[in-house]
Amino acid sequence: MDGLTAVAQRAPGRWQIADVEQIRVETPRTKTFRLRLPMWVPHLPGQHYDVRLTAPDGYRAERSYSIASSPLDEGVVELTVDRLDEGEVSSYFHDVLIEGDQVEVRGPFASYFVWRGEEPVLLVGGGSGVVPLMCMLRHRRQIAPELPMRLLYSARTRAEVIYADELGADAIVALTRELEGVPTPGLARVHLGRIFPGLIAAEAFDSGLAFVCGSNPFVEAITHMLLAAGYAPERIRTERFGPTGSLA
Amino acid sequence: MADEKPTFVSRGFTGRPRGPGADRLPPGQYLERGFPVLTAGPTPRVEPAEWSFRIDGMVGNELEWSWEEFGRLPAEEIPCDIHCVTKWSKLGTSFHGVSVDTLLESAQPQGEFSMAYSFGGYTTNLALDDLTGGRAWVVTEHEGAPLPREHGGPARLLVPHLYFWKSAKWVRGLRIMDHDEPGFWESNGYNNRGDPWKEERYWTD
Numbered sequence: 001m002d003g004l005t006a007v008a009q010r011a012p013g014r015w016q017i018a019d020v021e022q023i024r025v026e027t028p029r030t031k032t033f034r035l036r037l038p039m040w041v042p043h044l045p046g047q048h049y050d051v052r053l054t055a056p057d058g059y060r061a062e063r064s065y066s067i068a069s070s071p072l073d074e075g076v077v078e079l080t081v082d083r084l085d086e087g088e089v090s091s092y093f094h095d096v097l098i099e100g101d102q103v104e105v106r107g108p109f110a111s112y113f114v115w116r117g118e119e120p121v122l123l124v125g126g127g128s129g130v131v132p133l134m135c136m137l138r139h140r141r142q143i144a145p146e147l148p149m150r151l152l153y154s155a156r157t158r159a160e161v162i163y164a165d166e167l168g169a170d171a172i173v174a175l176t177r178e179l180e181g182v183p184t185p186g187l188a189r190v191h192l193g194r195i196f197p198g199l200i201a202a203e204a205f206d207s208g209l210a211f212v213c214g215s216n217p218f219v220e221a222i223t224h225m226l227l228a229a230g231y232a233p234e235r236i237r238t239e240r241f242g243p244t245g246s247l248a
Numbered sequence: 249m250a251d252e253k254p255t256f257v258s259r260g261f262t263g264r265p266r267g268p269g270a271d272r273l274p275p276g277q278y279l280e281r282g283f284p285v286l287t288a289g290p291t292p293r294v295e296p297a298e299w300s301f302r303i304d305g306m307v308g309n310e311l312e313w314s315w316e317e318f319g320r321l322p323a324e325e326i327p328c329d330i331h332c333v334t335k336w337s338k339l340g341t342s343f344h345g346v347s348v349d350t351l352l353e354s355a356q357p358q359g360e361f362s363m364a365y366s367f368g369g370y371t372t373n374l375a376l377d378d379l380t381g382g383r384a385w386v387v388t389e390h391e392g393a394p395l396p397r398e399h400g401g402p403a404r405l406l407v408p409h410l411y412f413w414k415s416a417k418w419v420r421g422l423r424i425m426d427h428d429e430p431g432f433w434e435s436n437g438y439n440n441r442g443d444p445w446k447e448e449r450y451w452t453d
Contacts, residue, residue: 055263064334
């Protein structure tokens with residue numbers, strides 16, 4: 001793809017101190033943090049940054065967060081953070097961090113769950129799994145609006161839809177806990193209920209990649225549907241998070 | 249790194265209570281009580297009847313065990329802590345399986361490196377030094393039960409002193425090599441060795 005920003009396989013970034021330029025409330029549980037970086041490098045859509053919090057006694061906590069913004073947004077990255085109930089780092093981001101604060105980060109990292117301009121592309125996200133997919137969608141809209149890319153996004157309720165006003169004709173939102181299909185501004189297509197095999201089959205492409213991101217049960221369910229819809233395993237890239245496996 | 253005096257302090261951050269076991273957590277890791285699942289693609293479905301384990305490549309003697317033959321090898325209980333590069337650690341867990349020392353005994357390895365390979369196409373590279381000396385196993389049980397499919401069942405590699413992506417799920421063999429070569433995650437931005445105590449997460453760490 002000629003239109004993609006050329007990104008060399010760079011050495012991973014060093015720790016650097018970013019300025020929190022803006023905080024946007026996306027949903028009751030998610031906020032987007034716009035960070036300005038002194039040593040910014042363009043990322044590939046799908047990559048993540050590590051953040052590190054340090055307490056006065058030297059105690060540290062680290063987590064990884066997917067980048068939501070396009071690499072054309074120079075000098076900044078936007079990280080959308082889901083607030084987890086027991087989240088040591090996510091609760092700090094939500095409850096303590098304010099605009100003008102600083103936060104230590106390094107990145108961008110990883111080069112597997114990334115979009116390098118392949119086409120066509122099917123994106124399937126559950127909950128905050130939509131974040132790296134939104135990065136891909138935003139970047140595609142900027143550099144190659146004609147490139148076939150579709151997003152299937154499963155959220156529980158309308159209020160929990162992240163980036164709602166940016167989801168247009170290239171997105172289908174599946175609302176698993178809404179009873180009525182009242183159109184929502186910005187949402188071109190709404191499906192009531194879970195993503196089901198027929199929906200995947202209808203939106204599947206004959207070629208290209210599928211990126212699936214969400215909780216492990218969500219990713220398991222969707223990859224089964226994709227395999228049944230004719231996607232070979234090599235065409236499916238997954239990123240899993242959240243609720244732990246059955247082994248306690 | 250943990251001993252360094254921090255030059256940057258996060259305003260208003262105190263962190264979780266420093267509980268017992270904190271000294272068993274490598275830098276940047278947090279304690280996880282569950283067992284998260286991380287796989288790059290669809291979960292392979294491998295039945296014990298079609299599973300086998302091979303040792304090939306630069307060896308004097310190529311070996312292969314069927315599931316049944318593998319079950320007759322001397323096995324042991326392996327209590328361990330595991331550390332995932334995505335930052336969670338699970339402490340005080342246990343697996344059951346066969347030491348790689350036992351598997352290599354009659355193979356006569358002629359190289360210092362290896363590539364573990366799995367059903368589904370996953371690979372990860374390990375120096376033989378990291379696989380021998382009672383530090384690596386091929387395991388078939390976790391905490392007394394057959395290893396679940398999503399965690400690599402019927403069998404996975406277990407190399408608890410390295411980040412857990414080195415403990416290849418659905419493992420089907422070890423290729424002994426005379427040179428080092430990056431495996432799947434090692435080709436995708438992650439560190440070649442992955443020692444959690446040195447926080448070797450990414451390429452240049």
